[in-house]
Each structure stands twice: as structure tokens, then as C-alpha cells.
Amino acid sequence: MNSTVPLSSMDRFVSSFFNAEVAARYVAPILDGMLLTIGLGLCVIATGLVLGLALAVLRIQHVKLVNAFIIAFADIFRALPPLVVIILLFFAFPYIELSMSAFTATWLALSLVLAAFTEEIFWAGMLAIPKGQWEAARSTGMGSWGTLVHVILPQAVRMTVPPLTNRTIAITKGTALGSVVALHELLNVSSSASSEAGNATPLVMGAVAYLILFIPFVVLGRWVETRFAWKR
Numbered sequence: 001m002n003s004t005v006p007l008s009s010m011d012r013f014v015s016s017f018f019n020a021e022v023a024a025r026y027v028a029p030i031l032d033g034m035l036l037t038i039g040l041g042l043c044v045i046a047t048g049l050v051l052g053l054a055l056a057v058l059r060i061q062h063v064k065l066v067n068a069f070i071i072a073f074a075d076i077f078r079a080l081p082p083l084v085v086i087i088l089l090f091f092a093f094p095y096i097e098l099s100m101s102a103f104t105a106t107w108l109a110l111s112l113v114l115a116a117f118t119e120e121i122f123w124a125g126m127l128a129i130p131k132g133q134w135e136a137a138r139s140t141g142m143g144s145w146g147t148l149v150h151v152i153l154p155q156a157v158r159m160t161v162p163p164l165t166n167r168t169i170a171i172t173k174g175t176a177l178g179s180v181v182a183l184h185e186l187l188n189v190s191s192s193a194s195s196e197a198g199n200a201t202p203l204v205m206g207a208v209a210y211l212i213l214f215i216p217f218v219v220l221g222r223w224v225e226t227r228f229a230w231k232r
Contacts, residue, residue, distance in 0.1 A: 013217035015199075022201040026193040030202065033189030034209045040107060040185060041172040041213075047111035048171065049164070052118020059119070060148065062128055077116035082174045085109035090181040106185075114171045121163050147201065150193035165221040173214065186210065 059070045077085070090105035100108070129152050137147040179188035190206025 047112025056122035
């Protein structure tokens with residue numbers, strides 16, 4: 001007569017969350033999702049920081065119409081949740097013949113949100129530079145652009161490193177929102193694998209992958225904040 005020994009609570013826990021057989025089956029797609037998340041995050045950081053800096057530089061020129069547009073852009077995209085922007089780009093824009101892939105919609109949405117915050121951070125940094133430094137640079141014969149590039153921006157960038165670092169980390173973690181539009185990033189792949197396997201192990205693998213991705217990023221951010229902290 002065969003008798004089945006009931007599993008202990010610990011055995012059930014391990015089988016549900018740390019199942020080696022399930023992990024081996026889904027490690028490849030989760031690695032693919034991890035790579036896509038890395039690529040998307042890097043694209044968002046590059047686009048958002050460059051666009052935000054460009055807008056701040058344009059705003060410091062004090063052209064009323066341009067400034068009105070930049071202020072409206074910054075206010076709108078800082079107010080809108082990134083998820084709403086992703087949904088609008090992916091689902092609404094096809095109605096005006098502007099269809100885009102899930103990757104493009106997620107990248108563009110997160111980049112615009114990061115650019116809005118970046119512009120305000122750089123703008124605040126430039127305003128924090130004493131007016132006397134503008135005047136002193138111009139008294140040496142520098143033009144407006146020379147003063148901005150060689151005197152004002154280096155100081156402003158140094159002052160804005162801590163808030164920029166925190167904002168960049170926060171928006172990069174938003175790549176998980178791409179799962180809403182079926183982007184095969186890390187969260188989407190992990191969730192789908194967990195549903196298919198009927199086991200939570202792929203979700204645990206996804207969580208571990210996020211830690212592997214973002215803990216070095218957070219540590220690097222802390223070092224950058226310390227290294228470039230503005231000392232008065």
C-alpha cells in the first residue's frame with residue numbers, strides 16, 4: 001500500500017517560490033527581458049537628460065514664447081503619471097495615424113517625463129548661480145553663450161547631480177510600466193512565466209534580476225552624489 005508523505009510548510013514554500021525545475025525552464029526568457037529592460041533604461045536616461053538640458057538652456061535665453069512652451073511642457077509632464085502617458089501614446093495616437101511599438105511608446109513616455117523634471121532641475125541650478133558671475137564673465141569679453149557654456153553650466157550641473165541622480169533612478173524603474181502595453185520587459189516576462197507555470201518562482205527570479213540591475217545603480221548614484229556634492 002502506497003502512502004504519500006504530506007509536504008511540510010517549508011517544503012511547500014520552497015516548491016512554490018524557489019523551484020529549481022521551474023527556474024531552469026524560464027531563465028532564458030527572463031534574461032532576455034532583463035536585457036531589454038537595461039536597453040530601455042539606458043535609452044530613457046540618455047534622451048531624457050539631453051532633452052531636459054536643451055530645454056533649460058533654451059529657457060535661460062528668456063524668449064517669452066519659447067519659455068511659455070517649455071513651462072507648459074514641464075508642468076504637464078510632471079503632473080501626468082508616466083503610465084497615463086504610455087497608454088495615451090500607445091492606444092490613442094493610432095487614431096491620428098501615429099502608431100508606435102510598445103518599446104517606442106514606453107521609451108518616449110518615460111523620456112518626456114524625465115526631460116520635464118530634468119529641465120526644472122537644471123533651470124533651478126542655473127538660477128542658483130549668483131548674477132555677479134554672469135556679469136564678471138561678460139566683463140572679460142565672453143558672450144552670452146560662452147558665459148553659459150564655460151562658467152554657468154559647469155557649476156549648475158555640479159549642483160544638480162544629487163536631485164538628477166534620484167530622479168533618474170526613479171524614472172528608470174518605471175520601465176516596468178511597459179508591461180501594460182505588452183512590452184516584453186522583465187516584469188512582463190516574469191509575470192507571464194509565473195502564470196504559465198502556475199508557480200511563483202519566475203516572479204522571484206524577476207525580483208532578483210531587478211535587484212541585480214538596480215542595486216549597483218543606486219550605489220553608483222550614492223557615490224556620484226558624494227563625489228560631486230556642491231560645497232559652499
